[in-house]
Amino acid sequence: MNHAQSTALGRALRLLGEHGEALTADSPDAKLHEVRADLRRALDLLEESVTTAAPSTRCPEHPTGPVDSSAPDLCLLCETRRRAARRAAYDGGPLPRSGPAEPVQTRYGLRGDRPQPQQRWLPEAWNGQAWQLCGTPRRDRREAELYLAAQRRGPRPAPAYRLVHEFTDYEVLRVWGTPARADAEPLP
Numbered sequence: 001m002n003h004a005q006s007t008a009l010g011r012a013l014r015l016l017g018e019h020g021e022a023l024t025a026d027s028p029d030a031k032l033h034e035v036r037a038d039l040r041r042a043l044d045l046l047e048e049s050v051t052t053a054a055p056s057t058r059c060p061e062h063p064t065g066p067v068d069s070s071a072p073d074l075c076l077l078c079e080t081r082r083r084a085a086r087r088a089a090y091d092g093g094p095l096p097r098s099g100p101a102e103p104v105q106t107r108y109g110l111r112g113d114r115p116q117p118q119q120r121w122l123p124e125a126w127n128g129q130a131w132q133l134c135g136t137p138r139r140d141r142r143e144a145e146l147y148l149a150a151q152r153r154g155p156r157p158a159p160a161y162r163l164v165h166e167f168t169d170y171e172v173l174r175v176w177g178t179p180a181r182a183d184a185e186p187l188p
Contacts, residue, residue, distance in 0.1 A: 001049040009049060012042035120166045121173075123148050125158035128182035134158070137166070145174075152176060 001009075019035045055063035059075035071079035121144035125134035134151060138144035141163075148161045160177030 001051075005045065005049040009042065009045045012038065012045055016042055118166065122164040122166055123151070124162050124164055125151070126160040126162075126177070126179035127158065128180075131162065131179070134161070141165075141173075148176065 015038055016035070019031075019038060023031075023035070053064055056067050057063060057065055057071075057074040059065065059073045059078055062075050062077050066076040067074050068076035068079045073079075120137040120139060121141050122133060122137050123135040123144050124131040135144075135147050138147065144163055148163060151157060152161060158177075160175065160179040162175040163173045165171045165173045
């Protein structure tokens with residue numbers, strides 16, 4: 001139901017409430033015909049705003065699902081799940097699993113178990129506290145070394161640089177300079 005429909009339906013129902021309060025035993029037939037017309041108008045507005053089928057169960061998860069008259073919420077799907085849980089608890093077995101079955105062991109392993117090999121060179125700079133990435137990871141080692149050489153010749157070089165080789169694991173290949181731990185400057 002959109003805003004315009006809810007506004008029109010609310011207005012029609014308020015008008016019917018006013019008719020109900022004004023209705024007496026000696027109300028003329030013209031007034032009753034007016035109430036009847038307003039009532040039909042409200043029913044038509046309600047019919048236009050309802051877009052789904054009437055719920056067959058009291059279940060919020062499956063309102064139009066199959067009906068089980070013995071279930072407290074009349075929902076066959078939820079009652080079947082509850083019965084399976086009660087049966088498992090009564091039998092002393094584990095509760096039924098809702099997830100996928102155990103993966104089958106294969107000779108070569110599952111595709112998700114094997115990481116895709118990636119070979120990259122990570123240029124890092126020492127900032128006085130820790131090593132931090134100072135440029136985009138490169139796929140070519142020579143390009144990464146040229147980048148670090150340009151950084152060392154730049155206007156504000158770091159105290160030290162290093163090149164880290166990443167191939168499913170990390171290995172430090174080369175270090176330029178000496179990384180010395182520097183405490184943070186005291187606040188004034």
